[in-house]
Amino acid sequence: MADSTTTQRVEELVAQARTCIEQRQLQKATQLAKEAASLAPTNQNVQALVQSLSTEESSGSQILTLIKNYVEQGDQTDGQEAVKLLKQHTAIPSDQISDVAHFLFDHDGKPTETRDELTGAFVINSAAARKQLASRIQVGTEATRFFRLLWRRGEHSFNSILPVLLDANAWPNSETQTQAKRDAFLLALGKLLDPALEHGEWSMTLIARLLTSNAHDMAGLIDRDAFEIVLAQLDIRLDTKIRAQATLAVAKLLEETREEGENIFTDYVTNTVSKGHNDELIVAFSAAASVFPLVPQTVAKLFLTPGFLEGLIPVLERNSSGQRKSHRLEQAAMELMSAACVDKACRESLAKIAYNWLDDVAHTSSEAEAASMAALVLAKIPPKPDSEESSVTHADDLSSLLVNLTLNASSPAEQQSSIEGLAYTSLQPKIKGEIVSNTALLNKLIERLKSTTTADPCTFGILTIFSNLVSYRPAQSEEQQKMSQLRNYAESKKQEEKDPLDDDQHVTARCKTVLDANLIPVLVTAARSHYTVTILGIAVKILHALAREQKHRGKLAQQGAVKLLLQTIDRLQTPGGPASASDSAQAAIQLAAHALARILISVNPQHVFSRAMPAISALRPLTLLLTPDTSSETRDLLPVFESLLALTNLASLEDDAVKDALLRQAWQPTEDLLLSTNKLVQRASVELVCNLMASPAGVAKYADGSPAAKHRLHVLLALADAEDLATRRAAGGALAMLTEWDAAAKAVLEHDRGVSILLDMCGDESEEIKHRGLVCILNLVSAPGEVGTMGLQKVAQQDGVETIKSSLRECRNTDVMAIGVEVLKTIMGKNENSGRAITQG
Structure with a gap:
């Protein structure tokens, strides 16, 4: 019989071999299996492992025969x-790899879906296969031949x-x-010049990935021609996949x-616009719109070139009059205008020059897409400067238009344009009320959110609308309010009046409407799948606002908000997650933790948590909320307080x-907060310590005889004598x-003022404090032995009996009286047993 050490080793070898099989490392798995078999040849797990390897190797050997039959005889089955087998990651024996490569790479048969899938699966799933292909494309003109061969075969x-x-x-x-x-970079660029090109996204993806993986490898190839070929792929008439990859490539x-690249871009747009034809204008506007967020100052300078916008609007007006000649020109121009709104000067220029045309398209266009885009740009710019229309009227009219377009x-x-426009207008309190009162619109937005994906821009727009609806005004301390007033005075600015429609009462009412519309279950699903910071x-911001009102917290918990918040925090903290170390990720984690704290204050944890x-x-x-943020000048104590609760x-x-x-993770910051100058924070930290005294590990913090324990007890006794009633109550409870523990009782007795403070508690005006003090004294005098x-x-030294009798004379609570009587009886009984009598009062 194998000893335990051998058995354990065999189990380790089998487990490692299984892992290697899953990772398709069959050679290593075989070596591990041989070692295991030498130690325990009759072990059932070892025998099963050997059988699995045999099956794997048999399947891998079949692949060569199957591919040979397909290539030479056309056997589709x-x-x-x-x-x-290849898609199941079945490994091909190493001595057969070159033969498989020969049949797939050196036989240029008729392109079929099966041949395409075979080639792709073979290369992607096997390092040896990649080596085979690399050996074929590294010699002279072979790179071109294989580039064309694989293109003809298909996408895989x-x-x-x-x-x-x-x-x-x-x-x-x-x-x-x-x-x-x-070589591949140049071949892919050349392919994009083909006027009859299909599947341009294949080439564009290859170019973008080569640039983003290591652009230095392309040194000398990134010239004006290459740049302009890529810029041309931003044309809005092309497939969105091509444009997305082209944007990545241009960014890199x-x-x-x-500076050289910005100059090339500027020349490209200027030269293309100068040609004046619709096709060239569409290409130029498309490129400028895509590049605007990347180099806003450069593109804004182009956009604000004297005469550019003034000359463009008449062209667009002629295009829009009667039967529209080019919807794409209209779309490209408005995409550029929308992108230009990131710049203040561009917004003002649009309001002055393009407002009338945009307003006309938004209200009269028979094309819903054009109307939505025009309304979006109008939402981003101020009303026309010389217009008599007030900003309120402008916003109301625009909001009504956007609501109708969205519905x-x-x-x-x-949908994207109208939703994005609503996101802008929903910043205004009056519009928030109109949106939240429109049940059909809320339902439409929530239904749309159900069908969004990570890449869907509507996701951001919809969540932004809901975030605007439920967000409260930032709270300001008295000091912050005074500083704001002084700043306005110094800058000769009038104090901004706060809109009553955005006060806490109105926001809470909007929160209730949103919560009742069942946004949260959809939000749980949407945020779980949309893995971006x-x-x-935004999802966390919505939950944080909804959790502010205590009455909302139970429903939030029922609809899955706690699980969502925990999952969100976990994802954002995961190394390699979505920008886990970024400031925005850290801010989202803090906000999520605060929302979690708010919910857990008001619900029974037994109803929320499970196995x-x-x-x-x-x-x-x-616990994160208890630790001060060293990067911030001021500390917001509300999250600290609510986390403690x-x-x-x-x-x-x-x-x-x-x-x-909790003692392991949160004790240190909690102990620090016991000394907080903020009364509420100090009280909450003492209440937490009180609950932790139900744990032997918590008691040990005060009763292990160490200098730290003595200091902690000193602080706790001082808090039992605090001015705040709730703080005294919590410290007394702790x-x-x-004092139910002998070691802790001894520590209290050894403290200079320990018994004195407990007797003061017995004489406290509050019957709750009195009750706790009497329990403490009873624990001390009831302890066995020397304690x-x-x-x-x-x-006796503190004249405790008289203090207790005096406190009981004023007591009306029967429970407190009962404890007091028990204390006196215990003292009297112990004193009689020791041969002493106490004076009756």
Whole structure:
């Protein structure tokens, strides 16, 4: 029989081999299996492992035969079976890789879907296959031949080029790999010049990925011609996939070329516009709109060139009069205008020169998409400077238009523009009220949110609208209000009047409407799938605002808000997650933790948490709020206070694991906050400590005899004598539980003022404090052995019996009276047993 050490080793080998099989490392798995078999040949797990490897190797050996039959005989069934095995990551024996590569790369048969899938799966799933392809495309004109071969085969085949180019292990040296990248870059650029090109996104994706992976490899190739080829792919008439990849490529090109690249871009747009034809204008406006967010100052300078906008509007007006000649020109121009609104001077110029045309398109266009885009631009700019129309009337009219466009939108483009426009107008309190009272609109937005994806721009717009609806005004301390007044006075500015429609009462009412519209379940699903800091941040902001009102918290918990907040925090903190170290991610984590704290203050933790989502999972984010932000000049104590309340609620659970975890994670900041100058924060921290005294680990913090424990007890006794009633009550409760333990009782007795403070509690005006003080004294005098004797002596020295009798004379609470009588009986009984009598009062 194998000893335990051997058995354990065999189990480790089997587990490692299984992992290698899953990762398709069959050679390593075989070696591990052989070692395991040598140690325990009859072990059932070892035998099963060997059988699995045998099956894997058998399947891998079949692939060569299947592909050979498909290539040479056209057997579709064998071809599909080979595809299936490759997609299951079945490993091909190393001695057969070159034969498979020969059939797939060196036989240029008729392009078929099966051949395309075979080629792609073979290359992507096998490092040896990538090496085979690399060896074929690194020699002279072979790069061109294989580029064209894989293009003809189809998308799977062509996309397999990129992993080969980026796999350093596939190449004999870095110089050869770099040259292959450069060849592919030029070939992809050349493909984009083909006027009859189909699937341009394949080439554009390859170019973008080569640039973003290491643009330095393309040094010398990034010239004016290359730049202009890529800029042309931003044309709004092209597929959105091409435009998306082109935007990535342009961003990288501008990053690498800096001033030179900006000059090339400026010349490209200027020269293209100067040609004056609709096609050229569409290309120029498309490029400028896409590049505006990347280099806003450069494009704004172009946009504000004297005569540019003044000359453009008449062209657009002629195009729009009667039957529109070019909807694409209209669209491209408005996309540029919308992008230009990031710049204040551009907004003012648009309001002065383009307002009438935009207003006409928004109200009269038979094209819903054009009307939506025009309304969006109008939402971003101020009213026409010389117009008699007030800003309020402008916003009301625009909002009504956008609401109708949103309700009646039939295409994604229409929805995107109208929703984005609503997001802008929903910043105004009056418009917020109109939106929230429109049940049909709220339902439309929520239904639309259900169908959005990560890349859908409508997601951001819809969530922004809801965030605007539920956001409260930022709270200001008295000091901040005074500073704001002084700043306005210094700048000769009139104090801005606050709109009553945006006060807390109105916001809370809007929050209730949004909550009743069942946004949260949809938000839970949407935010879970939209793995970006921006989307998660807006979702968290909405939840934080909704959780402010105590009455809303129960419903939030029922609809899954707690789970969503915990998942969001976890994702944002995960290394390699969506910008986990960024300031925006950290801000979202803080806000999510605060929203979580608010909910957990007001709900029963037993109804929220379960085995699948334990209460311990909430401790770390709540503890984050207790730690000061060193980067901030001032500290907002509201999140600290509410986190302490939530942790106190969790500490009330009859689960020692929660208390022990809380002591490990939150004790240090909680202990620091016991000395806070803020009365509410200090009170909340004492209440948390009180709940933690139900744990032996919590008691040990005060009773292990260490200098730190003595200092902690000194602080707790001082808090039991605090001016604030609630603080005294919580400290008294903690002492009442502490003194149940002999070591803690002894520590109190050894403190200079320990018994004196407890007797002061017995004489407190509050019957709750009185009750706690009496319990503490009872614990001291009832303790066994030397501790109890010391307790009797200390109480006698402080004239404790008279103090207790005096406090009971004024007591009306029967429970307190009962404890007091028990204390006196205990003292009297122990004193009689020791041969002493006490004087009757």
